[in-house]
Amino acid sequence: MAASFYFSSTSMAIVSELIFLVVVSVGITNAQLSADFYSSTCPNLISTVQPVVQSAINEEARMGASLLRLFFHDCFVNGCDGSILLDNTSSFTGEKTAKPNNGSLRGFEVIDEIKASVEQACPGVVSCADIIAITARDSVVALGGPTWNVLLGRRDAKTASLSAANNDIPPPSSSLSALISSFQNHGLSTTDLVALSGGHTIGQARCTSFKPHIYNDTNIDDSFAQTRRSNCPATTGSEDNNLAPLDLQTPTHFDNKYYNNLVNTKGLLHSDQQLFSGGSTNALVQTYNSNPSQFTKDFVAGMINMGNIQPLTGSNGEIRTNCRKTN
Known part of the structure; x- marks a missing residue:
């Protein structure tokens, strides 16, 4: 027999008040971050x-x-x-x-x-x-x-x-499910995951980070893998620090070309290519590849969402005078 639950009017009022307090406290926490926080204390x-x-x-x-x-x-x-x-x-x-x-x-x-x-x-x-x-x-x-x-x-x-x-x-060896779980654990959605991964449209990675992908994975363009192998030998050595661009096409310009690389199985990291390997994120990758404005919109939203992860506010923490050490 299923258990039954009875709430009196008093208990319902208490529950409603608790819910209200939780909502208010969450709102206050978020409200403590604002774009004009330093408008009077540090206007420049x-x-x-x-x-x-x-x-x-x-x-x-x-x-x-x-x-x-x-x-x-x-x-x-x-x-x-x-x-x-x-x-x-x-x-x-x-x-x-x-x-x-x-x-x-x-x-x-x-x-x-x-x-x-x-x-x-x-x-x-x-x-x-x-x-x-x-x-x-x-x-x-x-x-x-x-x-x-x-x-x-x-x-x-x-x-x-x-x-x-x-x-x-999350390491560059992460599976898609591990990436999704990691982002969810930080309060971020799958959309945030795919959009923020677009940050790899700039920068470079070390050979040690992409070596397993170019030698062991099958979801990678053959010619691309061969090119990367020329500067990243399978053996361990000083070459592990050799660099390659995360975005094959425009590594010093922020754009949506990263997603075009994924569609063409030319993602540099295993974790990058996992976003376009037949899983639940394929559609988003295709959207960002064909619609740069949507990528831009979702990337900005993702950056703001990531910036809201457990900030210290109010009297918590401190304002360091030297970023390398506590006061």
Whole structure:
């Protein structure tokens, strides 16, 4: 016999009040991030960050992709809290030496330069976590991509997690189901997954990241695999650090060509090509390949959604004066 449940008018009122409180608290948490958070405390913030980003990308176009990647690797480890920037201390090991980051994550010196400029303009006001978010947007714009209003108001973590960095950032060997689960675990949809993966329209990857794909996988164009093998031998050695563009066609321009590569089975990483291998994400890849404006729209939405992952706000965390260490 099925169990029956009875709610009195009093209990219903309590439940309704609890639901209301939960909804209100969620709304307050989201409302604490806003595009004009620093409008009075640091009105020249955006104009202070942008020229430093532009200068770094002018010097090396690849830096734009590296700065965008910093945002992803920060947000996927205990939220967008600037923890990715912390150096090791006697009390914790930072995230820089985690497997997904060690030897490949770049751009820390650029963030240092931006932070120094921001501290000069408005000391002790702007978090490193927010600087990463603004820098990611400005990097996309500098390489020809869309702009958006970055939501701000994050505070900085006082610690970092090596284990979370090793466990929560999906590796390039990930299956489609693993990618979907990873993004869902961070409150992101499958649409966010496919759109944000389009960030691979810029930047490069190391041989060690794509070697299994070009030698072992069958869902890859033969000539493309042969080309990549010429600079990435099957044996382990110094060549593991050799680089190849994530987007075969326009590696220093932000566009939708990444999806065209996938449709033609020329995705560089195993995890890239998984998005177009007969699974549930095939249709989205085809949409973004044929409709660049839809990709742009969904990428911007995905970046905003990712920036909302567990931000520290209010009295939580701190505003670091040096992004590499706690105050």
